Amino acid sequence: MVVKRNRWTYLALVVITMLLGLGSRQFSGYLPKVINFYLGDALWALMIFFLFACIFRNKETFGVAAIAILFAYGIEISQLYHAPWIDALRQTTLGGLVLGYGFLWRDLAAYTIGVGIGALVDQKINLK
Template sequence: MNKRNRWVYLLLAIVIMGAGLLSRKLTAYLPHIVNIYAGDSLWALMIFVSAGFLFPAWKTKTIGMFAIVFCYFIEFTQLYHAPCIDDIRKNALGGLILGYGFLWRDILAYSIGVAAGMSWEYYSYRFKRSA
């Protein structure tokens, strides 16, 4: 992967963040399967593009590995419930970042989000190279 355009990745992170928050507000209008996976998949995708913004020279595989390890780490920390951490989770922003409770399905959702980001990068890189 060539060096990423940081402005594109910043814009993508903002749009994805908005879509993820919107997906949490529209649960009454979305199919159940979308409600289960959309927010967490978009969160993982946002982590992927944010890592691309922070580390524009890294290879796609490295960004993907960083993002998936980060997402899994956050998910597994949800098994830990110290009062100080749970107080952070009670705050809306703290809850969005740290989550509330461990779910195996979130691991699948994170995998989907990071895979989508990696696929998009590979596809866009191939498209640019062939043009």
């Protein structure tokens, strides 16, 4: 199936997901602990999916999901690497949000959930 995504729709989804992710940190005290474990990382991966869907707007959903999950897993695996320059980058607000701080296996599950939700939303938006 040929997909032609509307860039503005997906940019809006990126911004909305970003705001939800930042908001999830503010309201973490009101959420159950099990949700707090996964929510921020799942929303981060969802935002990455929407960003790649915007960039690769003609690629099928599965292809976008594969790129997004590989990117997210790559960022997580990169957290096993510690050198002064990258750890200094991680200590900045933006660096911490993008690169994370330390490797956690559960983050891989959260990324899979986030990308999966993105793929489902993408399928719903692009059903003809």
